[in-house]
Amino acid sequence: MKLGSKTHFYSEGQTHERDVGILYDGTTDRVVVGKSVAKPLNLGIIQVYAQTSDSEDVEVEKFYEKIEKAKGYVKSQDIIIVMGDFNAKVGDERVEDVVGPSGIGTVNERGSRLIEWCQVNDFTITNTWYPNHPRRQWT
Known part of the structure; x- marks a missing residue:
């Protein structure tokens, strides 16, 4: 499903408690957010792939800004896991x-x-x- 500039991939269960989805911003090529309804708290996974050490510092700072933006898609009371390759x-x-x-x-x-x-x-x-x-x- 398209949500503005973002794409929402989801698997809808028969009840609200079984939904799972990933919100993908096509402009963000190094950070992806996945959200899942869980108990006792919902789960937000932010998958990352950082630039190598050859990259300019400004690019690294933009990468961390993307992670901060991704955190905004997850509620503060949810469990947040940031994982991937930070190089x-x-x-x-x-x-x-x-x-x-x-x-x-x-x-x-x-x-x-x-x-x-x-x-x-x-x-x-x-x-x-x-x-x-x-x-x-x-x-």
Whole structure:
């Protein structure tokens, strides 16, 4: 279904509690929002794919602005999960409740930006809190 400049993909159940949908803004090529009715709280998933480290800082800032805009499509009382590839290294040293001890690599500029954004928005980089199989360290 078209909603202005956006496309709403949905699977309508027989009752309101079984609806699931994804709202896609065709102009946003790096951020997509999916919303699902759930209990006890609804769920909003923001799927992202960030620019590589070769990108200009202004492009990275536009990317974070798109994430902020996407958060606006999800109610503040909903569970919000932001996931995907941030093309960032956040390191393996704990940073408050944001970064755990099981990250990889050395913090890079994109990683610092991600950590800062998580601190401001009260998010946790969850895959840094659990040990994972050894991975190749890219430089």
